[in-house]
Amino acid sequence: MKVLVKVENLSLKIGDRVILKDVSFEVYDGEIFTILGGSGSGKTTITKCIVGLYRPTAGRVEVFGKDISKLNQIELDQIRRNIGYVFQGAALFDSLKVWENVVFYHLEHGKMKEEELKSLALQCLSMVGLSERELELFPSELSGGMRKRVGIARAIATQPTLIIYDEPTSGLDPITSRLIDELILSLRNRTGSTAIVVSHDLVSAFSISDRILVLREGEVLQVGTKEEILNSHIPFVREFIKKGLGDLQDARRG
Ligand SMILES: Nc1ncnc2c1ncn2[C@@H]1O[C@H](COP(=O)(O)OP(=O)(O)O)[C@@H](O)[C@H]1O
Numbered sequence: 001m002k003v004l005v006k007v008e009n010l011s012l013k014i015g016d017r018v019i020l021k022d023v024s025f026e027v028y029d030g031e032i033f034t035i036l037g038g039s040g041s042g043k044t045t046i047t048k049c050i051v052g053l054y055r056p057t058a059g060r061v062e063v064f065g066k067d068i069s070k071l072n073q074i075e076l077d078q079i080r081r082n083i084g085y086v087f088q089g090a091a092l093f094d095s096l097k098v099w100e101n102v103v104f105y106h107l108e109h110g111k112m113k114e115e116e117l118k119s120l121a122l123q124c125l126s127m128v129g130l131s132e133r134e135l136e137l138f139p140s141e142l143s144g145g146m147r148k149r150v151g152i153a154r155a156i157a158t159q160p161t162l163i164i165y166d167e168p169t170s171g172l173d174p175i176t177s178r179l180i181d182e183l184i185l186s187l188r189n190r191t192g193s194t195a196i197v198v199s200h201d202l203v204s205a206f207s208i209s210d211r212i213l214v215l216r217e218g219e220v221l222q223v224g225t226k227e228e229i230l231n232s233h234i235p236f237v238r239e240f241i242k243k244g245l246g247d248l249q250d251a252r253r254g
């Protein structure tokens, strides 16, 4: 299987705080890979290492076959152009309209005309279940679920090979969360893009992932398929799942 992201013995210290300890995993082309762990366990930090925002204290991170810490700025920009990042809380620009948010990268870097940009924005918005109606609105005029969708539309506007979703369902009600899950799945199925999803939402993790990594205090406890994680012999993993299982059963009933 083709490996898109390879993290090898990654450790990260900030000041004298150890944030990540000897983290290793691989993400395969086309899969949905979820990093699951409690708040503060280091999930977002791992994704920041993947996009080269943090340099490892030890170990290495390879993206699309290239060692991230050995790249110059131009090479790093090239890699980043192929990664869509959906920020925690959507992180839209409040002073820009929806369409300007979606094609922000092209507004900054491209030479496309306004009609072309709007048409690209509309294309991306329709991929996430939004339409012309939202084009000229400002983020403050949208619901939480719609804002997440706009954040996802922005991430796919550059046709990335890899999309990183940081807590895509946090702050959303269960019904909207499941719609976002379906969207992540359908985008992968339609575009073949690989996804790394950061989450503490067990329901979401077990409904969309091909494989799951369980992280605790900066350390990998287990990487495996849903079945392997569900049948884990590791006490913390079992406990973590048991606690979230109530939600899982509620979601199945609901
Ligand atoms: N720039 C930083 N400086 C110091 N500590 C940080 C920094 N970034 C993250 N941390 C700490 O690292 C830990 C992991 O953070 P984070 O990756 O954001 O966790 P998660 O995304 O799993 O909630 C937390 O304890 C956080 O306080």
Ligand SMILES: [Mg+2]
Binding pocket: 043, 044, 045, 088, 166
């Ligand atoms: Mg986080």
